[in-house]
Amino acid sequence: xxxxxxxxxxxxxxxxxxxxxxxxxxxxxxxxxxxxxxxxxxxxxxxxxxxxxxxxxxxxxxxxxxxxxxxxxxxxxxxxxxxxxxxxxxxxxxxxxxxxxxxxxxxxxxxxxxxxxxxxxxxxxxxxxxxxxxxxxxxxxxxxxxxxxxxxxxxxxxxxxxxxxxxxxxxxxxxxxxxxxxxxxxxxxxxxxxxxxxxxxxxxxxxxxxxxxxxxxxxxxxxxxxxxxxxxxxxxxxxxxxxxxxxxxxxxxxxxxxxxxxxxxxxxxxxxxxxxxxxxxxxxxxxxxxxxxxxxxxxxxxxxxxxxxxxxxxxxxxxxxxxxxxxxxxxxxxxxxxxxxxxxxxxxxxxxxxxxxxxxxxxxxxxxxxxxxxxxxxxxxxxxxxxxxxxxx
Numbered sequence: 001x002x003x004x005x006x007x008x009x010x011x012x013x014x015x016x017x018x019x020x021x022x023x024x025x026x027x028x029x030x031x032x033x034x035x036x037x038x039x040x041x042x043x044x045x046x047x048x049x050x051x052x053x054x055x056x057x058x059x060x061x062x063x064x065x066x067x068x069x070x071x072x073x074x075x076x077x078x079x080x081x082x083x084x085x086x087x088x089x090x091x092x093x094x095x096x097x098x099x100x101x102x103x104x105x106x107x108x109x110x111x112x113x114x115x116x117x118x119x120x121x122x123x124x125x126x127x128x129x130x131x132x133x134x135x136x137x138x139x140x141x142x143x144x145x146x147x148x149x150x151x152x153x154x155x156x157x158x159x160x161x162x163x164x165x166x167x168x169x170x171x172x173x174x175x176x177x178x179x180x181x182x183x184x185x186x187x188x189x190x191x192x193x194x195x196x197x198x199x200x201x202x203x204x205x206x207x208x209x210x211x212x213x214x215x216x217x218x219x220x221x222x223x224x225x226x227x228x229x230x231x232x233x234x235x236x237x238x239x240x241x242x243x244x245x246x247x248x249x250x251x252x253x254x255x256x257x258x259x260x261x262x263x264x265x266x267x268x269x270x271x272x273x274x275x276x277x278x279x280x281x282x283x284x285x286x287x288x289x290x291x292x293x294x295x296x297x298x299x300x301x302x303x304x305x306x307x308x309x310x311x312x313x314x315x316x317x318x319x320x321x322x323x324x325x326x327x328x329x330x331x332x333x334x335x336x337x338x339x340x341x342x343x344x345x346x347x348x349x350x351x352x353x354x355x356x357x358x359x360x361x362x363x364x365x366x367x368x369x370x371x372x373x374x375x376x377x378x379x380x381x382x383x384x385x386x387x388x389x390x391x392x393x
Contacts (some may be wrong), residue, residue, distance in 0.1 A: 006031045006126065007321070008145055010133050012039065012184065015161035016311035017115040017294025020125045021059045022318030031155070033145065033197050035132035035162075039116060041105065043185040043342040044271075045219045045226030046108045050099035051389040052308035055315055057101070058391040061118050068110040070218035071102050072204045077371060080209030083257040086371040089380050091204070099387045105204070105224070107219045111307070136171050138287040143358070157328050158259035158289045161310070166295035173281040173291075178298070181275040184233035185301060186244045187226065188267035192218070195225040208367075209255045209361030214264070225269060228251060228301070230354075236274050244272035275300055277351070280344045285332035287372050292317060297343040302357060303350035304387065309343055312389060319392035346386065 007023055009016045012034030020030040048056070048069075056062040073092035078085055096102040132148040136158055143158040150365050157203035160168025169176055192201045195216060199205055204217040212231040219226045231252035233240075246265055249272075253261055277298045284296050318333045324331035359367050371379070 002216040003028070005156045006124075008153060008158045009033065010136070010141060010158065010160050010166075010184075010352045011038075011293075011295070012127060012129070013161065013163060013293065013310075014111065014115065014307050015295070015313060016159070017112070017119050018055075018059060018061075018311050018314035019159050019243075019292055019317060020119055021061070021115070021122060023321070024122045024124050024315040025059075026163070026318055026322035027124075028318065028321060031126045031153070032119075033127060033153075033271070034127065034132060034149075035128045035130040039112065039203050042106055044228060045217060046106055046111060046307050047217070047304035048106065048111075049305065049308055049383075050095060050101035051105055052305075052311055052386040053101040055308065055311035055391060056127040059115075059118065061114050061313070063107065064117055065104075065111060068114075068219075068221055069104040069106045069224050070220075072105060072217055073200070073202055075204045075206060076199055077203060077366060078207045078257075079257045080207040080213070080260070082283070082313075083207075083259060086208075086368050087374075087379065089376045089378050093389065095380070098384075103387075105219055105226070107224070108307070110220070113216055117232055124203045136160075136168050136289065138289050140287070143288045144200075153267055156288065156331070157321065160289065160291045160295045161293050162295050163296040164298045165239045167293065168289065168292065168346065169281075169290050169291060169295055172286040176278050176281060178276045178278055180236050181277065182232060182234065182272045182301065182344060183230055184244075184272045185228050185230045186272040187228050188247050188264070188270050188272050189219075190216075190225040190227060190263070190267055192222065192225055194266050195227075195263055198225075198263055201225065206357075207256060207260055208357050208359075208364075209253075210364065212252055212255075212359050213357045214253070214256065214260065220256055227267065229264065230275070230301070231272065233272070235272075237272075240272065241271045243370060246268040277347070280340075280347065284336040284340055284343075285329075288332065290317060290332040290335060296339075297347055299343075299347045300354055301351045302353035303346060303386070305346050305350065306326075309346060313339060314340075315391045326389035342389075349386075373381065
């Protein structure tokens with residue numbers, strides 16, 4: 001692959017921006033095609049575990065983001081019905097010492113802004129907005145994309161980083177179907193004062209009830225509290241920022257403690273997105289086309305690793321292309337071999353966490369008893385394999 005030819009990247013979200021930065025570190029130029037005319041500031045809070053912070057550091061983005069993050073000291077898990085604390089799982093200095101990097105929480109807008117700032121300051125990266133890809137093709141010795149307006153662009157490799165409803169996915173894993181989970185996540189932002197009754201504003205809170213759960217944590221360097229409620233919902237809207245009314249959300253939270261419901265009812269605005277997944281893809285790459293981020297592995301938010309997996313993908317993909325510059329297809333297969341086992345395990349663990357969060361009856365009683373009796377550090381240590389990931393050398 002001639003490094004003078006830019007890699008084509010479909011999508012200007014976390015995966016696409018991170019991939020361009022990772023490629024640039026190896027002297028590989030890229031062109032990002034984003035279908036939106038402007039980058040949206042819509043989004044929710046995002047959790048970035050030590051593996052994600054390590055990836056952001058490798059990309060040169062961490063210093064730009066650091067002033068916007070919060071560093072929670074612990075995860076306080078509550079029994080949803082009465083607010084009783086089941087366990088306090090350590091974060092803060094404990095997890096930073098254990099994994100050599102902190103656990104950050106931040107607004108997705110701030111993460112995207114930091115990535116964009118770094119992209120715009122990096123030579124060899126072009127960003128083209130208003131370019132909706134209608135068709136992608138692998139011609140053996142090159143790839144091409146055609147926009148909805150008929151513009152055709154060619155390059156040596158195409159990275160599909162175009163999200164959960166990826167158009168590029170059909171070129172890599174044809175026949176893949178999105179599956180609706182029957183649940184939706186609704187998000188809101190509160191002031192620390194409005195959320196004061198939920199506990200220490202410097203910590204994360206998780207409230208568990210049959211079929212639903214609520215998470216809250218500080219973002220914007222502690223200036224806001226992000227809240228996410230995941231409940232049963234049969235509305236399969238595609239919109240990441242669909243409006244949701246408290247009157248529609250409240251019935252699904254009726255079993256939660258009054259103090260939590262009172263705080264949630266005070267939120268000035270709710271937005272929702274339906275939760276989808278796919279079966280694990282047989283391929284993450286096909287010829288000169290590869291997938292990254294949600295295009296490759298849609299993941300439920302029950303492990304808080306979806307955005308972080310996109311960052312990891314970017315670093316591994318760029319390293320693979322740099323290591324095999326004359327064999328792009330082989331490089332992308334090496335990327336696939338390195339990533340598929342890990343992302344499939346993350347997806348499966350996230351799904352399992354969702355089942356555990358939403359247990360009812362005797363199973364929920366057993367879960368609560370285990371959380372209350374097993375040392376909290378041991379509970380967190382189960383995720384060493386997640387947080388201990390290291391970028392390619």
